[in-house]
Amino acid sequence: MDYDTIAAVSTPYGRGGISVIRISGSEAVQTADKVFRAKSGKTLTDAPNRSINYGHIISNGEVIDEVLVSVMRAPHTFTAEDVVEINCHGGLYVTKAVLGAVYDAGARPAEAGEFTKRAFLNGRVDLTYASSVMDMINAKTKLQHKMALNHLNGKLAERIRNIRESLMETAAYIQASFDFPEELDEAEDDRIEHSLEKALSMMDNLLENADKGIVAKEGIPTVIVGKPNVGKSSLMNLLAQCDRAIVTDIPGTTRDTIEEVVTVGNLMLKLTDTAGIRETGDTVESIGVERAKNLAEIAELVLFVVDCSKPLDDADMQIYDMVKDKNTVIIANKCDLADNFELPFEIDAIKFCAKSGDGLKALTDKIEQIYISGIEECTESDTLLSGEREKDAVKKARAFTNSALTTIKVLSSDMAIDDIHSAANALNLIDGTEISDDIINTIFETYCVGK
Amino acid sequence: MGNNFHMGTYDVAVVGGGHAGCEAAFAAARLGCKTIMFATNLDFIANMACNPCIGGTAKGQLVREIDALGGEMGKVADFAAIQSRILNRGKGPAVYSPRAQADRRAYSDEMKKRIEHQENLEFKQAEIVNIGFDDNGAVCSVTTHLGARFDVKAVIIATGTFLKGKIIVGDVAYSGGPDGVFPANELSSCLAENGIKLMRFKTGTPARVAKSSIDFSKMEIQNGDEVITPFSFETTNPNPNAVCCHMTYTNERTHKIILDNMHRSPLFNGLIEGIGPRYCPSIEDKIRRFPDKERHQLFIEPLGLNTDEMYIQGLSSSLPEDVQVEVIHSIAGLENAIITRTAYAIEYDCIDSTMLYPTLEFKDHSGLYGAGQFNGSSGYEEAAAQGLMAGINAARKIKGLEPVVLERSQGYIGTLIDDLTSKGTNEPYRMMTSRSEYRLLLRQDNADLRLTEIGHEIGLISDERYEKFLTKKSQIENEIERINAINIGPSDKVNKLLKSHGTSPITTGVKLAELIRRPELDYFLVEEIDAEREPLPLDVAEQVNIQIKYEGYIQKQEAQAKKSAKTEKVRIPEGTNFLDIDGLRLEARQKLDQIKPLTLGQASRISGVSPADIDVLFIHLSKKTREENPKVEK
Incomplete structure (x- = not known):
């Protein structure tokens, strides 16, 4: 199977002098190339298999860290996919910054146990290991969920919820207008742009304060x-x-x-x-x-x-x-x-x-x-985003919302609706909300539609 | 049952002659099965018991898909159309939805005529009261109320709202089917005895009034489109618009009458037990739920060309008849309206659709299929779509062929059946564009491109039609390729055209496709600067326009579909014991055991099954495969 590219810190956070950021997936090498400048001037794509490359991680034109990067190509890697490992300095700040750059370059935060899961599904891990992989997925999912709930304090959770609700209300309105074109007042159409703009500014606010968080x-x-x-x-x-x-x-x-x-x-x-x-x-x-x-x-x-x-x-x-x-x-x-x-x-x-x-x-x-x-x-002290993963999620949600708004302005609402859902789903990653298909409920609760 | 005698042997029996039953019967007969269709009244074949119209949002797409697969609804609708419109013009091509007012008698008569002419297909006026099963639980016969037994290999139940139908108007309730015909009261107990779980749903229809008694001067006119898009890809000369519809509104007085009489509504006096559809609320429900809305829109639609009767869309009700009269007379233009048919609510038996495989065959009863409102859906188009698929799969089972299950990304038909069989429904299920995650792919304009190939493979699309389709397809592909290769230089002519459409001029060469993608332009508007362009049929040109203009959006959704196709392709072997899979949460085990999904994709859509459960299930399946084929190990 061919999977998307994921990344995570694979050494314990904040311990030891070196952190390793592992990237795995079909685009692992290309993703790493977007943030890595080798001293030799070569790209990782051109680097030999199982080589270690010295250079810098660059983000927004600035050097973040001096690193060693190993390139391991499929199938003889831990996950049987292309794997890149960035060895950076172990400070929390640097590790987070490098990870953030890798996310910005297109990798998705890895889920609990995901590297191991891929290793198993790609046939790298022994059969006898299967049940422990399953246990691990369950245990880690629970733990992750619990962690998500714990570090999401009341007000931040409320903020995220508000933004998501605003997005979903807009989606519901647009979709209701698709399904019940004769029953919705066209006069309300400006409110689509208006509420997307509001969601954008709420996300901007969160992001501005993200680093403080x-x-x-x-x-x-x-x-x-x-x-x-x-x-x-x-x-x-x-x-x-x-x-x-x-x-x-x-x-x-x-x-x-x-x-x-x-x-x-x-x-x-x-x-x-x-x-x-x-x-x-x-x-x-x-x-x-x-x-x-x-x-x-x-x-x-x-x-x-x-x-x-x-x-x-x-x-x-x-x-x-x-x-x-x-x-x-x-x-x-x-x-x-x-x-x-x-x-x-x-x-x-x-x-x-x-x-x-x-x-x-x-x-x-x-x-x-x-x-x-x-x-x-x-703002309020506890409405701050507190990690790269969360920040990445809000950034992505913002980008989707912005794209939806542009599409509505220049093209048509049918092409925009997916981006609104993607934005809401990106926010779901922060508080562990399960993606739900209650948009139809929202439509019927909010609008008087139907014949 | 007294006298029981053998009256015939068939491959397939279809129980019900409505929109689902007709498509099922056509499909089975055309695929070479000796088929018999039963209806309680042959004058009500494909009867439009509610509004006299076909299509609408998401439903229009369904009709186009039915047509692309070789079904009948689109052609008959084109035949009977008296006014046609595309809804959602302003919202983009993904949600354009064709809708047509139909002459309901002409529709019914044309469908009946086509059934009469169909080879391998017989039909009979009879109520089926019993379905027989052999020792293995497989279906083997149907028996009529007169005791005539027909031995069959497959049965498709498409009973609509007839099963234990109950009509309710105010405090009056009686046993009855739709539109004044008899209900079917006996089959339910036979189904229940065989372990089929029945539910009770409700729907309703508004009053009809006499045209001569309406004052149209107090209403707004709603005309059809000038250029008509027919439903069938084979219709070349669609009917011109012959009628118009009218619009009026309820008012404060209407609402007061309803509120004053709310206590007399059967929704509150306990007469109605069934669950009604939220998208088809009665007027009393709308007023109760949205008290702040000052008026509700109503449409006056003609039932046909040879009748004076008009349908009042938006005024569905189960209030007592005297209240209905008062309500109607309170509305502008309807002050003196003569009511020809009173609005009523109807309750009926249907099944829990999760008892069906995505092939629409009952999991526990080999050869028994369900389609239409019997499966808990609502609407003519939804019914026809299921009838078609049930007919196809029943025939294929008899022929020993693999079933056909459309994916969600292939059509609204796939989405509809997946929703019904994976998630189930607790109200009559109506198709909506909101139910599809692949709206941009499932457009009405490309239903033929999506499904004609499948229809041809199944055997419902003739070679001749298929050849024509292939020509269209290659014309589209060639034209897109030609356009993509064109670069346009910044000449005066080009910039003059660009400026005239309010878009910025160019200073260097650009791709023609890029110009087409500009919001102000499209394929048609750049014709002047596209020197090599050859004339093409309009449907080809429209397809080229959409595919170029929305390329980026469409590709994104295609990538999404491709990604989920991976899990759709992972098959779960029949007989998998979900209760014994280690690592699955108890709730997930129970849900999976209940639904018995056929693919990992289907499993992922069952409510109560989490993504982590899907991982565990996937690992379990991989483990099984590896244990069985150790050599596959990488």
């Missing part, structure tokens, strides 16, 4: 900046110690920093610790400034530490200028050594003592205030 689940990328010797390491240690439930150590994307995920109050922070870098010689200050600049750019949250027992200098002010427009919390450390101090910043500082832990509560409150209430202002 993903970081909220995996930890908010956070950096601690400040001049040398202001107490950054002490703060790092304090944050790492104050909660024993350290999730995981993740060797990061840049080799010279260490990431650590810690929980602070109700939030997870993915802290990039700069303590691992030695600060030496007279370049000390320039390194501090330079590093702050680089890290602040990629971080979502900046913890800016100053030593309030000493007067501030130019370096402090330079760092301040770089980070003041970010989500920045200023930490006035060593307040135990300072009797009175005033800081020339527009942002309030938190009095802190990394040694004793004084001010930790205030810091926690401040970060929660930025994130939880800050997000609530623009």
Whole structure:
């Protein structure tokens, strides 16, 4: 049999230094070629069977990661289909980004046990294995469903439901007009475009905030900046110690920093610790400034530490200028050594003592205030998409809806209806709703049709 | 039953002479089976007991498909058509639906005449009261109410609304068939005794009024199309429009009369037990369910050319007769209407259609088939489609040939029968375009391209018609190939044409096909700049236009169909014990055991069977195959 192309991370998430993204299916090699640039300049299509190729993963013109890609052609592979495995760096962020690029290139997220299922159906797995494959499909489907329900909190689920309902209502109206052309008011026809546009904007809204959702689940990328010797390491240690439930150590994307995920109050922070870098010689200050600049750019949250027992200098002010427009919390450390101090910043500082832990509560409150209430202002904190799979589903639903709208505008509604259903089905993947054929019920419940 | 005597031996007996029965009888006889068709009243062959029209949304497509397979309905409808229209003109070719008002007497007489002339086919006025089975449970005879026994190899039941028919008007209810004929009250108990599960469905029909008593000046006119698209691919000169229909509306007063008398409706006084169709609501139902709707549209349709009687589409009712009179007289143009036939509801016995294989043969009774309203459907076209397929499959079984089951992607006929046999229905089932996931493929315009080949293979399409079809097919293919090869340069003539149709001019060469795909243009509009074009028949040109213009959309759906064809092709061996398959959820085991699907595709459409269950079932089947043929292992 000839199957579509699927992809998934086949190593445990967030563990180990390397993640493997497996792509399998008739278009596996072509899909990988869309995101991979080999150092040698060759495409994977031209690469020899069972070769390992060095290069980069590119998405939207930007390099995401440096990778090794193995190409294995059917039938002598795990699934007996063409298989490509991308070995990328194991950080959650990078892994997700690479997987996202592979989805965008046309692969579909693999379902529970799907690689094994294909292996079996293509005759690769021994017959005696059949019942365990069946058990696995069932168990994983249940688990996946449960997981889908668990991480879909009330409001996001409601959002998804609203978008889907809006799409299905539009589909029902169009289909009712196909089946009962004499009984529906033509005057209502504008509402088709109108409601598709509304669904699009709801999806745009979800997607705009998707990255925030993903970081909220995996930890908010956070950096601690400040001049040398202001107490950054002490703060790092304090944050790492104050909660024993350290999730995981993740060797990061840049080799010279260490990431650590810690929980602070109700939030997870993915802290990039700069303590691992030695600060030496007279370049000390320039390194501090330079590093702050680089890290602040990629971080979502900046913890800016100053030593309030000493007067501030130019370096402090330079760092301040770089980070003041970010989500920045200023930490006035060593307040135990300072009797009175005033800081020339527009942002309030938190009095802190990394040694004793004084001010930790205030810091926690401040970060929660930025994130939880800050997000609530623009949307609601829990209406955020929380994974690449979900994001991919919404992106696809959006593309289908957009295509339907264009078709209705320039051609005719009969050609658009499938795209509306596809959009709704894409959303079904997020909350595990079974595709249902209740459109006919909707038609009869909503419209007075029939003779 | 007293006197029981042998009166004849046939291959196939068809019980019922309605739209399903006629197609079944034609198909069986034409495929070489000695066939007899029974009807309780031979003056009601192919009677239109409800509205005097054939076709409509999805139904028009069904008629075209029946015609492409070699059925009779399209030709007879073209013969009896008195006004024709294509519905959904504005919504795109996938949902264009032909519909025609028919002279119902002419329709019935023409069908009867054709049956009389059909070789291998006899018909007889009689009520069948018993079906006989041999020791293996296979069907072997039918017996009439007078005790005449006919020995047969197959029986097709197409009893419509006749089985234990009950007419209900207000608080009056009596045993009766449609249109004032006798019901068939005895066959039900014979079926029940043989383990066939019966259900009770309900339908209804509005009043008929005398044309001379209608004030048409208060109504809107609805004319037919200027250019008529006939149903049959063989009809070359369709009847011109001879009548027009009229439109009027209910009003506040109408609604008040109905609301004031709602308590007298049999829907509420307990007289009606059967389940009615949602798409065929009575006027009282519409007003109860949609109280905010200020008026409901009504169409006044003539019953024929030789009659003054008119049908009021949209005013189906089972209210008492005195209320009906008041209701009708409250409507603009009908103030003085003389009611010739009172509206009524009818309840009847039908079967749970999941007892049938997709061949329409009963799973538990070899040689016994069901078709039409007996199977829980509704509508003349749905009935005819099933009659045709039941007739074909009964004949093929007798001849020892493989059955013919159309896939959902091949036709509305395939969709209809798959829905009935895989999902079942809890209300009279009407075909709708919404029921098909392959709307873009199942168009009325390409029914011949989809099905003529199959009709020819079965033996219902003559070699002569098939040759003509092949010519049309190659004309279409050649023209599409020719168009696809043409590049158009940016000449003044070209740009002038483009501008005149409000589309942007070109600066470099483009493919002609690309121009045709522009929203403002089509195949016909670019003729001027297509220098080499030879004149082609209109149906060929229309097909070329659709296939080029909508290519991308059609291809997408074809890919979808191809993908699902994989599971459609995985056959589930008869006798598979679904209850014993490890890994299947209990609900899935029970559902599969009940429906006994023949393919993995059919299994996937059974409600209560999840995609994971289908995976498990597929693995089970693969395992079986591998155990049986170990050498196939890759």
